[in-house]
Amino acid sequence: MQKFINPASVALVGVPRKTGNGSFNNAETMLRYGYRGRIYPVNPHVGKICGLTAYAAMAELPEQADLAVISVGRDRVLPMLDDCIRSGIKRVIIITQGFADADAKGAELQKEIVKMARQNAVRIIGPNTMGVLNNFNRFTTSFVDADFPERFSPVSLIAQSGVIQVAAKNLAWNHWGKAIDIGNGCDIDFTDCLSYFAGDPETKIIVVHMEGMMRGNAFLKLAAEVTRQKPVIVFKTGRSRAGAKAALSHTGSLVGEDAVFDAAFRRAGIIRVRNASELKDAIHALMLMKEMKGRRLGILTVTGAGGIMGVDACEDYGLEVAALPNGLIKELEEGVPDWIHVTNPVDIWPIGMIGGRYRDVSRIALTELLKSPSVDGVLSIFPTTDSPLHTDLEMADMVAQARREAGSGKPLAIWPYVDVVSAIDRLEATEGVACFDTIEQAVFGLSVCYRYYRIRQRATPNPRSFDVDWPAIEPLLAEGRAQKLLTGDAALTLLSLFGIPAARGVTVTRREALLKAASALRFPLVLKLAGRAFLHKSEWDGVITGIKSGEELLQAFDTLVENVQRRNRDLAVDAVQLQEEAAGWELILGLKRDAQFGQVIACGLGGIYTEVFRDISRELVPIDRSMAFEMLASLKTYPLLTGARGKAGVDLDAVIDALERLSYLASKIPDIAELDINPLIASPTGCQAVDARILW
C-alpha cells in the first residue's frame, strides 16, 4: 500500500489537455495541493500539461512510476491498463466510472480488469474512485480541486465514495490524515486498507464508510484484533434497505440485513455511527478524550438549564449522573448563603457569582470531580466570550490547572457556549479535553469514549464443544439437504441429537392411528398440521391445544381437516403431529446464514407478538455461555423471564444451554440457510423445542 499512499512518482494516464476552470484536471490539482514527488502526465495529443512534460505512452516515461492513475472513458481503460502492465507498473488507480457500478457490460469489463491484475501481480484501486489522499505527504489523486488543509488528524479513512474525502469539513472533525476511496473495490478492498492502516504509525483512528461488505469474515477477524489497538468507526449506510428481502422463516425476516451488520460490528469491537453528525463527534471524542472507564458522569455547569439538558443526554446515551463525593459538596458550600445546595449537576453560578470568585470555584469543583473515584468523566458547561468585560471568564488556564491538580486522565467534554473558535483551541490544548457544539453532542462523545473502553476490555469468546451422535445425525442431514427442508418431528429430532430438548411427539398419517399414538403420550396433547404445505400453521388455524382425552383428539383432527378445506378444497391433510402440551413462555430461537458473515444466531420473544415487537437478540456464531446470557439479558422481555408479579421465572440455564448448543450446531452444519425453533417453551424446570423447521 505504501506505493499507493506515498508514491515517489505518479503517471497520470488520460489527464485532460484542458487546464483551469472546469477542467477537472488531476495533474493540476496534484500540483496545487503541493505534491513533491514526480508527476508524469500521459497524453499523446499534447506536449506539456501544467508545465509538466506529457508523454505519449507509458513506455516513454523516464522511470518506472510507483503508481499509475487512469482516467479515460470506460472503453479505453483496458488498453491503458495493458499499457501500464507492460511498462512494469505494479500499482494502478482507475478513476473511471461505468463498471460494476453501472451495467452488465461494465461488470464484464471489471472482471477483465481483475483478471489482468491477478495475472500480472498488479494491485488496483477502483474503478469508480477518487483515489487516495495523504496529507502527511501532500498527495492527492483527486480530480476535484481542494486546498491543502491547515489542520488534519491522524485519522485514516477507507470509503466507498469520494464524497467522504472531499467533504471532510462536514464529515470529519479535522481533515483526514489519509484516505482511500476503494470505489467498486475490484481488488484492493476494506480488509486490505484496514490491514495497512492497522500497522501505520500515522494512523490513530480508522474510519470506514461502507455501503456493502466484501470478504466479511476476513474483515471481521482482522477488525477484532485492530480494535484492541485503535478505534475503528464504521459509518454503514443503506440502513433502510434492511429487511427488504423476502424470507421464508421468522428468523429470516427478524434478522434483517442491517441487524446482521450490527451484530457483526459489535462482535469485532467496531463502533458504528448512524449518520454524519455522529461520525464527526465520535472522531472528535476519541481523538482528544480517548477512553472513559465507567458510565458515571460528573456535570459542572454555570447554568441550571444546561445541567438538566446534560441529564437528559445521559439518559439518551446510556451514561449515569454520578453521585457527588461528600468532600466536594462541603468545600463548595463553605462561605456561601445557606440557600445554596450543591448536587450533581454542580451548578456553580450562584456560588461563583455571589462570592465573586467564579473562576476559583470552577477550578475547585472541576479538580474535585476529576479526582473523585466516583466520577468516570466530566461534562463542563460554561460561556466563552471575546468581550473585554469578561476576561475573568477565560477558562483555559483554569481547566489546565484543574487537570494538573487532579492528575487524572479522565475525559472532560466542554460545552463552551457562545463559541469563540480561539477559546476552543486554548481549551483543547489541555490533554483529554474536547469541546462540542451542543450538550448532547458532548455527552454522546463521552459515551463513545466509554464504549471504546468496553471494547478494549471485552473478553474473547470461548464457545463450548459438545459430544454428539454423528451416525444418528448424518441421515437426517442427508434428508434435509436433499429436500432443502426438515420440519416437524425430523427437525425436532435433529435438534435433540445436539442436546436441545424437544417436545415428545409423533407424526401420524391416518385418523385411525391417532388413539394408538396418543397412548404413548401424556395428556393434555397438542395436534398440529404437518408437512411442507403448512409452513405457517397459524395461517391455516393448524394447531389445536388443550386436548384432554381420546375423544377430544379425534374431534381435533376433524377440526383441522375442516380448517384446511375451508381455505383450500384441493389440499389434503396428509399428516398431523401429536405432542404433549408444554406450558411456559414462548421463545423463538433461530439461525440465518448471512452471505458475508456466515451463521447468525437469534433468540427472542415468540408467539403472536414476535413480528410486532421484534424483541430479538442477534449474534454471530459461535457464541459462548456469557454471550448467550447477554443475548437473553438484552431482551425487553428479560424481566419477565426472570420472574415478575408473583410469577416464577424460567430456567435460564436451560435456555442458555440450548443457545450454546444451537450455536454449536450452526458451526457444524454451516450450510443451513435458515432455522426456526418456534416456539421454544421455557418453564421454571427447563425448556423444550415444540416446533422447528430447517431450510437449506
Next chain:
Amino acid sequence: MQKFINPASVALVGVPRKTGNGSFNNAETMLRYGYRGRIYPVNPHVGKICGLTAYAAMAELPEQADLAVISVGRDRVLPMLDDCIRSGIKRVIIITQGFADADAKGAELQKEIVKMARQNAVRIIGPNTMGVLNNFNRFTTSFVDADFPERFSPVSLIAQSGVIQVAAKNLAWNHWGKAIDIGNGCDIDFTDCLSYFAGDPETKIIVVHMEGMMRGNAFLKLAAEVTRQKPVIVFKTGRSRAGAKAALSHTGSLVGEDAVFDAAFRRAGIIRVRNASELKDAIHALMLMKEMKGRRLGILTVTGAGGIMGVDACEDYGLEVAALPNGLIKELEEGVPDWIHVTNPVDIWPIGMIGGRYRDVSRIALTELLKSPSVDGVLSIFPTTDSPLHTDLEMADMVAQARREAGSGKPLAIWPYVDVVSAIDRLEATEGVACFDTIEQAVFGLSVCYRYYRIRQRATPNPRSFDVDWPAIEPLLAEGRAQKLLTGDAALTLLSLFGIPAARGVTVTRREALLKAASALRFPLVLKLAGRAFLHKSEWDGVITGIKSGEELLQAFDTLVENVQRRNRDLAVDAVQLQEEAAGWELILGLKRDAQFGQVIACGLGGIYTEVFRDISRELVPIDRSMAFEMLASLKTYPLLTGARGKAGVDLDAVIDALERLSYLASKIPDIAELDINPLIASPTGCQAVDARILW
C-alpha cells in the same frame, strides 16, 4: 408587554458601582449593546455610572421610567420593589436569584413579591432571570456582555433560563429577534409571553424553552390557535425525570410526565424538539423553507453515496423517496451513454461529468423535480468551493433559475458540502432554500416543514356527548369519593352506566354462596380476589380462569384462599368476584389526571407485556371518534387488532366507542385521579371491561 420589550426609559436598581472587566454591570452592557432609550442607574453610593447620572432612589428620577430592573441581594429585593411601586413604576424585572428556585424562605419572599405586584397592578418578570432582549431595538437587560449580533431573525424566544439567550449561536439558527427569560415566572409566564408574540408582527416563529409548565390549560388553548398562524417550537427539557413518580395504577405509571407533555404539545400543534441540534435545524427549516405539503422527497445528488444517506434519513424522519416522473428521466438520459439510468435519488454526476454540462443537467433536473406533481420537496447534494478551478460548480444562479422556471414554492434543502459560508448565503438568497451541515439535518429540516403543514391542516376535535343515567351514577360516585377508590363490580357498574360494556359478574363473600351465584352465569367462569388488599391480583395469584363446573368453582375458591395464605397468613379472603370468561385480545384503557393538563386518556396492549413494551397511546381528554381511531392505529399491536395470520380482527368500532365514552366519563368526573380498565377484552363481536379500578 411592550414596556418590557420596547421601553423608552429604564431604571436600573442596584446596578454595581464597579464597571469594566468582571463587573457584570447591566448599565454597561446596555450601553455597549447600543440601546437608544434613557437609562437611569439607581445607586445611592455613587454619582455617575458609565457616564450616566446615578440616582439615590426611584423617587429622584426625572421621569417615571417604563421599566425597572432590580438586581440586589435577595433580602433587599422587597424594599426596592416597594420603592419602584411607590414611584409609580408598572413593569419590573427582578434579576436576583434565591427565591422559589432556592429554599422555603425564598419561596415565601416570592409570594410576597406576587402579592405586592397584584395589589398595585404591577407586572413582574422573574425573579431569577436575565430579563429581556430585543434586537429590533438594540435592547438587552443582560448582565453578561454580548455584542449586538450582525444577523438576527424574526424568531422570538420564551425561556426559563438566560443561557438560551446568551448561547444563541449554539441554540438558535441566527440570533433571536426577541427573547424573554421568565425565570421563576412568578407573574409573567409562558402564556403571557405567547400571547404577546402571537400578535407581534416582528415574530414569525415562537420558540419556548420549558423545564416545567404553568397554567397548562390556558397555554395549550392559546397555543392551539397560535400554531395555525405561526410555528411554535418547544424545547422541553427534564425528559429523564419522566415516570419517576410512584403511581398506584398501571395507567399512572404508563402515562409518565413526559408522555403527557408529548400528548399535550401534539394536541396544541406544537412542534417538540428533543435537543439543541434539533432546535437549531427546526428554526432554520421553518424560517427559510416553511411548509412541505406531503412526504414525497425528490433527491438530486452528485454523489451516489450521498443519495444513500438521504434515503436512510428519509426512513429516520418519516419522509418517502418519491417515484420519479417519467418525463424527467427521459430528458436527462438523452445523449448520455446507455449505461446511465436515472432513478430517485437522481445521481447527476456521471451525466454531468460525461457531457461536461454539469450545471445545465443540474438545472434541468432540479427544475423538473420542483415542478413535478409527484414530488413535495427536494433534497439537493452538491459541492461548493472557493477554488478558481471550479467556478463552474457555483450553483446559486442555477438554483435561482430552477426556482424561477419551476415557479413552485416547494422546499429545497441543500447539503452544500465543503461548506463555503458565502456560498450558503448566495444559495439561501433564493426563496424556500435552506442549507444544512449534514444530509440528515437537511432531511430532518424538511420533515419539520411537513409536520408544520400537517399542523396547519389539522381538524378541530369534535367529541361526542352521551346520555347517561345520572341518578344511578351519583351513589357510586359518592361511594368512590368517600373511599377514594372503586374496584371490582362497583367500578365495572360505573363504566357500564357510561355505556362501556362490562363483564357480567357478581361479588360473593362466602364459599357457600358461590354455586348459587354461578347459576345466574354461563360457564366457563373466572374467579378473582376482590377488595382493597388485592389491588395487584397477579401478585397474589389471585385470578383463576377456565372454570367449567360447580365442582371446579369450589376448588378454585380454595386455591385462591391458599394462594393468599401462603403469602400472608394474617390476611383473610373477604370477597371474591365471579365473572363469565371473555375470550379475545387483552387491551388496557385508562385515565390519569395531570396537574397541568387535566385528564389524560390512554389505551394500549394489556396483559403480561403491558409494562415491558409500553405499547400505549395517550391523548388529552376530550377525544373524538377519529382521535380514538388514531390512538388505536398508532399502536404497534394495531396490525394484530385488525387481524393477522388467519386470525379475525377485533370489533374496532366497539373499542373506539368505549374510548369515546371513557373520554366523556373523564370530562364529566374530572376529579378522578387514575382509572384502569385492565383488561378490556376485545373480540370480533365487541369488547368488554373485565376488571377496573378507579382512584380519587
